[in-house]
Amino acid sequence: MVVPTYNERDNLDWILGRLLTAEPDVEVLVVDDSSPDGTGALADDLAARDARVHVLHRTAKGGLGAAYLAGFAWALEAGYDVVGEMDADGSHQPEQLRSLLDALPSADLVIGSRWVPGGSVVNWPWHRKALSRGGNLYVRALLGIGVRDATAGYRLFHRATLDKIDLASVRSTGYVFQTDLATRTVRAGLTVREVPIEFVERVRGDSKMSGQVAIESLRRITAWGLRERLAQVGRAVPGRRRPVGVSR
Structure with missing residues (x-):
């Protein structure tokens, strides 16, 4: 699990104690972005005490996606x-x-989903639930995928899946x-399964999600959706060339 x-x-x-107790055969990679509070040093100490824990230190705070990559x-x-992916909070x-x-x-x-039957969220105000549900509805409508919780971060990938979705271009x-x-994953013709989870809002530390982050995410998703619609038009019109030089 990448954390x-x-x-x-x-x-x-x-959280690592809970994880390794619940699933003793799992190994963990902590990817720390030079946390000023000493998280990286603590991760090193945990790794020294348990061979199932590994640590990757990054030199700067580069964003969640960059850490996962x-x-x-x-x-x-x-x-x-x-x-796999899992939050540390x-x-x-x-x-x-x-x-x-x-x-x-x-x-x-496999995605641990908040928004399939049986899934739930604990300790979120109504407006945050509405934002998450609405954002996922927007994703489904604009990008044309059937995933109900495409923004979720509790996941498991097969190695072959990561090989097929071209991580180098992300x-x-x-x-x-x-x-x-x-x-x-969906556009590669692969199978996505969502299983219900109970998502619990953190009780210690500060959330990294902000209004600015949400707006930036919606902006990027809108651009992808419009690009896909243009590509669909291009494929439907004989002789029209597809756009080139565009990457996510």
Whole structure:
């Protein structure tokens, strides 16, 4: 499991302890973006005490997507066949990882979903729930994918899935990274399964999500959707050339 961190010292030991107790065969890669609160040093201490914990230090805070890409590259180079994502703040409960693992044999990507039947969110105000539901509805409508929680970050990928979706061309560095990879998986003709989870709002530390981050994500998604609609028109009109030189 790849666990990105930035100023998560108060949560890291607690969440890794829960994860390794719930799933003793799982290994963890902490990707720390030079947290000024000492999260990286704590991760090193945990790794020294438990061979299942590994640490990748990055020199600057480069965004969630960039941290995951670095973690995926590390995991693929190390030869892992399954690579997962999980938040460090306790929002993704390690005790529910088993339901994602059980779904993996019949899917290329498994998403722990808040917005499928049986999924839920704890301690979010109504407007935040509405924003998340509305954002996912917008993604489905504009990008034409059936994933109900494309912004979710509790995931498992097969190695082959990551190989097929061309990680080298991913340019998403923020939270929109999650939507990007879900969309790439669907458009590669691969199978996405969503399993219900209970998402719990963090109780310690500060959330990295902000209004500015949400607006930037919607802007990127809108651009992708318009680009796809133009490409569809180009494919439908004989002799019209498809746009070139565009990457996410």
